[in-house]
Amino acid sequence: MDKVDIKELAKDLKLSTSTVSRAFRGNSDINAQTKERILARARELNYQPNLYASNLREKKSNTIAIIVPELANDFFSQAIKGIERVAREKGYHSLIYVTDDEYQLEVSIINDLSNGRVDGIIMSASGEAKDHNYLKQLKKRHMPLVFFDRVYDDIDVAKVTTNDYESSFNATRHLVAAGCKKIVFLVINKSLSIGNVRMQGYVDALAAEGIPFNKDLVIDCSNDHKKSYNIISKVLTTIKPDGVFAAVERLAIVSYYVCQDLNINIPKKVKIISFSSLEIAPLLSPSLTTITQPARDLGVHAAQLLFKSLESGAPVHDHVVLKSKIIPRKSTSS
């Protein structure tokens, strides 16, 4: 009684395979009693329809892929939770891929997904805007794709982002209002759409405040903790800014470490604000002023867009923009 397939079960019940099959599909006509009988016996024999046979027939995997650059931060883990929850409610399964910000990995993962493994993809981009041919292939195969947070502008698919420009603009003004005159902007990849948009908000806010823009205050950092640490140490000791605007949480964290080690008082010597979904921002020393994105909602919306496409069978191009919230805390108090 090791491996039961539909034939075994049918034979056991003296029915045809089609009848048995019908018992498991919702739609088809079948006598309620025989259905019960079949399901009961199936439970006894521990039978479940083979997934791969069904998928092969139906050309549908009921699986989606989630691709993120990073996992170890509250933003992505909350977003993933949101996606996974929606997916499960729809009866879908979620494959997860972490690229560690490696563009090549992103490419090979995507290529590996084009064989029917998934019905759709939700992703937050890793690399810079270079060769996106691998994504165009997806379109040819009618594989729905939804971006969230980190998007590629040249790819025309559904996107869910936050009001980054506006948030950056306001965050910069927040620092100015707190008395900052020399604000550095820490960014990891300003050519990536998200870095670029956020920087523009910073630049325009300075202009609005009548502070001349100085490109030396835009600091290119790294994904690598140590490298960023060195860069930021140097910036804080030589440029000596009175304000730090971190485009991503990780850089704010590194800045905190640097300040701790160099004994630079936050917020007296330098004020810090950052995009961050860190749940314990209030517990940091000092508590961190954040631009908090609705991470979970981003995930939920992304998933909903994907299912909209999946259910309609048509591509979806909506661009949903959610609002972030600036939460002032001690790191920027005057």
Next chain:
Amino acid sequence: MDKVDIKELAKDLKLSTSTVSRAFRGNSDINAQTKERILARARELNYQPNLYASNLREKKSNTIAIIVPELANDFFSQAIKGIERVAREKGYHSLIYVTDDEYQLEVSIINDLSNGRVDGIIMSASGEAKDHNYLKQLKKRHMPLVFFDRVYDDIDVAKVTTNDYESSFNATRHLVAAGCKKIVFLVINKSLSIGNVRMQGYVDALAAEGIPFNKDLVIDCSNDHKKSYNIISKVLTTIKPDGVFAAVERLAIVSYYVCQDLNINIPKKVKIISFSSLEIAPLLSPSLTTITQPARDLGVHAAQLLFKSLESGAPVHDHVVLKSKIIPRKSTSS
């Protein structure tokens, strides 16, 4: 040129489907040149073998499932990263499931996995040790299962844990050495193996230190932030402990919030130590003394055990125990 299958490609190349198939399988004999020709043309036509057809033939999904109670914390996200990395290196894909600590969800997820969707499962348990029949079913189907961190003791499968008893023992002594005489133990589910083991370390350390054990100092908390907040508030104001040992990170965080709100000075009034993989523990106010588990390594080892089973085709029962490290910081300084 929309949908290419192996037949199309074969016809296009004036070859048989078997030859084409061989070009994609590593093993079989095939002329190097024809192989090249096939692969080249396949690339042009954008052909990839259909996954579900292959899986159906080979009865193998090259997919594993990762089931965790929670995602939004550094411990699980690091562990998942470790697992996912190993899996990808082995050519496997990883499905992710988050139970939110709901036992019923765990059951239904597992049941949903028994239809060939995955070749193996890695999980950290959600519920209490009650009815584990659904897991025994897995064994009948020869589906390998590996537990990490949170295990069910009555299920005899491969497990990867940390030296929780020893760590708890030492952590408790650490508090005593720092001058604590009235130490509360915060736990979420002491009937769950992990809560139980950690509590035992606490109990035995008290005995070793000659401090009588008082069961009122073992505080049952909740997964829900607010509920725990209320419980811990009450504890800190009525019992007035001078030491807090949190069995899981979440409870230490809540304790911090409570202390912040009630103006209870850490570490002067109360010292806090916790199991935690929080990367920014040094940046908290005050920095948090942690028992840090090698989260990523736990994941890696779990994945390796699973693949050991998958590759040998035999069940694996190894129990790997990794060491945690106590990192003293200001929250327990005297």
Next chain:
DNA sequence: TTGTAGGCGTTATCAG
């Protein structure tokens, strides 16, 4: 080295 043919387990179509 290549081709032929049967079957992996399901489900949809069409008859009965």
Next chain:
DNA sequence: CTGATAACGCCTACAA
């Protein structure tokens, strides 16, 4: 309401 049959797309004996 139920049964027979033909795909779904691929892989592997086996034959050539």
